[in-house]
Amino acid sequence: MSDSVPSSPVTVRSEPATAGDFSPDWRTARLRQVIPLLAALAGVVVGLLAGAILIFLSGADPAAAYLAMFQGAFGSQRALTETLLKTAPLLLMGLGLTVAFRAQVWNIGGEGQYLMGALVGAGIGLSLQAIAPPALVIPLMLMGGLVGGALWAAVAAFLKLRFQINEIISTLMLNYIAEYWLLYLVRVPLKDPDSFLPQSIQLVRSVRLPTLGDTRIHIGFLIALGLAPLVYLLLWKTPLGFRIRAIGASQTVARYAGMNVSRGIVFALLFSGALAGLTGIMEVSALHTRLKAGILGGYGFSGILVALLGRLHPAGVLMASLFFAALTIGAQTMHSLYGLPMALAQVIQGLVVLFVLAADALTRRWIGTR
């Protein structure tokens, strides 16, 4: 499969020879879409091969280990459930960041927005669970997650527009502020009086995210799945999406074209923040069941990897999040069966992203020089 990378750009080079009639431009454009995809695939394969070397050096059979990993992620209904449950937060984060990154808005504050969404959503849940029906509380919690995350991102948007403060710095710094807010809240005002650990009381069962039938798949997964096509439509079928992509391509040009660049940037930041916040309340409601220090799952950063690996396209992000989830879940089986360290899974994830990005850069350069 890795052969396809060096061979296909040659085809591209031959295209301009037939320039002059109408078709080649179209075909070149088509090829330019396909080549990066093949390159990404090659990057995945090379990354996995590199991982195989590491597995071998750790004293296990790479083929058997990867098989164990695959079975651990997809081999049974339980495994599949876990993989899908892990896919949901990655997908949500990745979709939000796709919109932000498309506008060249580098929101790396997913962790903070996730936490703020979790705080607001869980705050609503904890205060209303005793007095309001679940059918009202659950939607309010999810709304709270969206609003909490968006508001936290709005701080960075305000700083960027008013004071030209780079959002990379501000969103990153806001992560720490959010984290210490959480640590303070679970230690003092929200602390469970019956526990001596810093954590809030538990969300009662009825206000946790409803699941599908007998499975443990919750509606958060369906929401994430449903958002993927919506984000596609947003980016490619609406004027707003066009504006976002135009801003990402060149702010100056977008401005000259009469677009409201500030509004596009604000939307991109708030949208990614809202989805991060939704991820936060989803994970707290379905998994952690209460606020505590351990609710951060690192999704703010793994979401960035998923968005990049998915090449900022909702379909790609869907595949990338499934891939990451499968790697994480499968690694547990690999670890259990072969005693391979869990850190190896993260190393393999990192290698795959690295090789995909390297393949991307190399092919871009290749195409660019022809």
Add this chain to the structure above:
Amino acid sequence: MHTRISQRLILVLLTILLVGCAQVATPATPPAVEEQAAAQADAQEVESPPSIALVLIGPKDDNSWAEAAYNALQVQAERGARTAYSESVADADVARVMRGYAEDGFDIIIAHSFSYQDAVFEVAEEYPNVNFAWAGGINRTAPNVADYDQPFYEPSYLVGILAGHLSQTGSLGALYGFNIPVCHAMGEAMLAGAKTVNPDATLTTTAVGSWGDVSAAKEAALAQVDTAGVDFFLGCGEGPTLGSIEAAREAGAYATGYVGDMSRLAPDVVLSSIVWNMTPIFQAISDATAAGAFDGPFYRFGVAEGALDVVINPNLADRVPAEAIEALEAARQAIVAGDLEVPFIPE
């Protein structure tokens, strides 16, 4: 030309990176799994002990908390039990890992962290035929969930006797991950032990706010040195302990190993270590399960039961006066005989 060079450069960098990763990953597990499998095959003909799976919050070779449980699991494997473990499992993942073991037919699942509380009781409810145990120490149990205590304050008292003899300033420092009863009782017991030797001994405590943040713990420990003249440390939690060891190294103080012999980490600093033998706990769970008599007990194994003790770093043994050794030995005997009850001051 230019692009060629940078392409090559990228390749070279990737290769270097790969080699680097490989070196990090090499000291991974030897084929212990196969040995276990072989042992299982042998034992299958006789009646094998209940199978047992262990979930660890840290790496199994952490010289401390996780390693204590892993060692006890190995004892069960040598007895012929089918065993499995998962290391470095975050709170968010532990329910999934335990469900996996329950589906794999394990008889016993041990969740070796206080922070696994919610997950243990949730999963235990789904699998009533599997026996669970968790490191609660707060006597919260269910019909199929046992809780095992960690009375680290008992050996802390013995450490206090050493501290009373060896601290020049009489100012002792304790670093807690969190100010929870287990930790608080450790510091107070050390102070009580030290006061049997030096009635003027004082205790300075800091709750670092993390079980893993070594550098924060080190700063807190150095602050104790600067403000209170602390020259003898006790840590509760691995991060606090490692931080106190680092600080002791810089400040010329003594530190104490936590739930594992840490004398190798800093041979000139770690005067003694609290060690935890979890085999009696695992054995009790296994026996009760085999007999079908498991009813979610609260296990309490301390110094008297041989589960907890203090070991002195051989490298520093010559600095410990004979009278300190005698006093420590006498106190240990008194605890075992039931004549001495170490004060438990949880808050």
